[in-house]
Amino acid sequence: MKRLKEIVEQLKSCGFSCEAGPLENNIAFIELQELAENPSGDSTVFKHKDYNRLTGKKVTVDNQPFIIAAVALDGTLFLEPADLYGTEDSLGYGNK
Numbered sequence: 094m095k096r097l098k099e100i101v102e103q104l105k106s107c108g109f110s111c112e113a114g115p116l117e118n119n120i121a122f123i124e125l126q127e128l129a130e131n132p133s134g135d136s137t138v139f140k141h142k143d144y145n146r147l148t149g150k151k152v153t154v155d156n157q158p159f160i161i162a163a164v165a166l167d168g169t170l171f172l173e174p175a176d177l178y179g180t181e182d183s184l185g186y187g188n189k
Contacts, residue, residue, distance in 0.1 A: 098129040
């Protein structure tokens with residue numbers, strides 16, 4: 094079996110496309126490519142490329158303050174009330 098990096102390179106060279114356009118735009122393929130470039134011996138936690146930049150930011154929805162608690166791989170934002178963020182009930186696990 095070929096190494097993951099070789100498989101990713103072969104897939105890139107085929108010119109496949111999906112609903113996001115070229116394969117290089119597909120979030121799952123981007124994560125696979127990053128895994129191939131930076132292998133680790135441990136299990137890998139996949140995060141959206143903007144996870145660290147966005148998590149913990151304050152946003153306002155319908156004049157109510159929320160905090161971005163997490164960002165899904167597809168870019169979906171998980172919001173929680175600002176007064177809840179950082180508590181033991183928080184989705185953000187205390188990342189205040």
